[in-house]
Amino acid sequence: MNRTDPEITIVGGGVVGLSVALGLLLAGRRVHVLDGADSDARASQGNFGLVWGQGKGWNFAPYARWTSEALAAWPDFARRLADLSGIDVALDQTGGFEFFTDAGEMDEFAGMLAQQQRHLGNQFSHEMLSGDDLRAQIPGIGPDVVGASFSRHDGHVNPLRFLRALRSAVVAAGGRVEMSAPVAKIAPVTGDGFDVLMASGQKRSAQKVILCAGLGAATLAAQLGFATQIRPQRGELLITEKLGDRLPFLSSTIRQVDEGGVQIGGTKADAGLDDRETLDVMTGLARHAVTVFPALADVRVVRAWSALRVMSPDGYPVYARSAHHPGAYLITCHSGVTLAPLHATVLADWIESTSAAPDLEAFDENRFTISNAA
Numbered sequence: 001m002n003r004t005d006p007e008i009t010i011v012g013g014g015v016v017g018l019s020v021a022l023g024l025l026l027a028g029r030r031v032h033v034l035d036g037a038d039s040d041a042r043a044s045q046g047n048f049g050l051v052w053g054q055g056k057g058w059n060f061a062p063y064a065r066w067t068s069e070a071l072a073a074w075p076d077f078a079r080r081l082a083d084l085s086g087i088d089v090a091l092d093q094t095g096g097f098e099f100f101t102d103a104g105e106m107d108e109f110a111g112m113l114a115q116q117q118r119h120l121g122n123q124f125s126h127e128m129l130s131g132d133d134l135r136a137q138i139p140g141i142g143p144d145v146v147g148a149s150f151s152r153h154d155g156h157v158n159p160l161r162f163l164r165a166l167r168s169a170v171v172a173a174g175g176r177v178e179m180s181a182p183v184a185k186i187a188p189v190t191g192d193g194f195d196v197l198m199a200s201g202q203k204r205s206a207q208k209v210i211l212c213a214g215l216g217a218a219t220l221a222a223q224l225g226f227a228t229q230i231r232p233q234r235g236e237l238l239i240t241e242k243l244g245d246r247l248p249f250l251s252s253t254i255r256q257v258d259e260g261g262v263q264i265g266g267t268k269a270d271a272g273l274d275d276r277e278t279l280d281v282m283t284g285l286a287r288h289a290v291t292v293f294p295a296l297a298d299v300r301v302v303r304a305w306s307a308l309r310v311m312s313p314d315g316y317p318v319y320a321r322s323a324h325h326p327g328a329y330l331i332t333c334h335s336g337v338t339l340a341p342l343h344a345t346v347l348a349d350w351i352e353s354t355s356a357a358p359d360l361e362a363f364d365e366n367r368f369t370i371s372n373a374a
């Protein structure tokens, strides 16, 4: 291998690949990010921008703890990103609500949060509010809302600006980001890293290869012997015209972006790779927003889109080293915005196996092969 070759090639330049790249660069590694084709599904360009913990890991304590650590790390991370990139990602982390119009669903969620609270102890706090308490706190909440949960740890960022900030920070930290550079194949070279074969026919070399290609990782992961099956899950979103008045709350389905528009989302559908938005879902989203906050009835929707989530079989992150090809890693998750502060710091220690490496055994992909074998 040529001494000027990057030590580490990251396949995928979405928020996960760029966050991991940033962490490795700040740890002193040479890093090259190869991003795919414009036609790729790109969750990083269509997400809701939440930095969110409520309900996360209620039935899987390692994920509850990982998410909680990420939330605690966000304020410093946003500052560091601004220093490196000159871009303010508009972090607003002053707490968020989950609204309910069905008392049974609210009770069920209260049980989930109680379980999450048991996992996290004093690292987490939440409260359940009745409809009346909620309306006393936030005038204008609709009469059909039966109540809400609230957690002060939750927040949001501007997701497109976040992606741009990450890319700029990676470049500022000395990384190379190559756009429109899809990887066709990764071939292990005995005892000497990997040959990375580009769709263009070019060949690159790398000591380590980290797959962060979102839904595009499926075929490349199989080439390296990873067992994780990655699946798409469609989410649809609406955005309204910009409002002068600030919305008096943040929720997991309704939020006002820093530029003024109100974004409405939260739907989930298994529709394969079909990322078209649908009229009935858009209608449902608009109805939900007006039920929660009737004043939104007078506001115009200006755009709708859908995007595909990157889901592992159980929905939790996968941090896996290839058992067959040392030096190859698979990193994939939903909630890549929320988890970014950890991906951009301690994940580098895990990749480099330093003494500061977090214990990520619970997120290994062997959880799928073990449960499949059982």
Ligand SMILES: Cc1cc2nc3c(=O)[nH]c(=O)nc-3n(C[C@H](O)[C@H](O)[C@H](O)COP(=O)(O)OP(=O)(O)OC[C@H]3O[C@@H](n4cnc5c(N)ncnc54)[C@H](O)[C@@H]3O)c2cc1C
Binding pocket: 011, 012, 013, 014, 015, 016, 017, 034, 035, 036, 037, 040, 041, 042, 043, 044, 045, 046, 047, 048, 049, 050, 051, 052, 181, 182, 183, 184, 212, 213, 214, 215, 216, 217, 220, 234, 235, 236, 237, 306, 307, 308, 309, 310, 332, 333, 334, 335, 336, 337, 338, 339
């Ligand atoms: C509707 C929706 C709402 C969401 N809301 C939130 C939220 O509020 N908060 C939150 O934390 N998360 C949210 N997410 C999840 C978050 O967006 C994802 O976790 C995150 O974007 C995943 O990033 P990624 O880099 O893994 O994947 P992607 O963003 O899909 O990026 C993968 C990249 O890999 C590249 N690639 C693919 N194949 C190849 C190849 N062969 N060679 C080279 N490059 C390749 C692609 O071009 C792409 O740029 C949401 C997702 C969706 C869809």
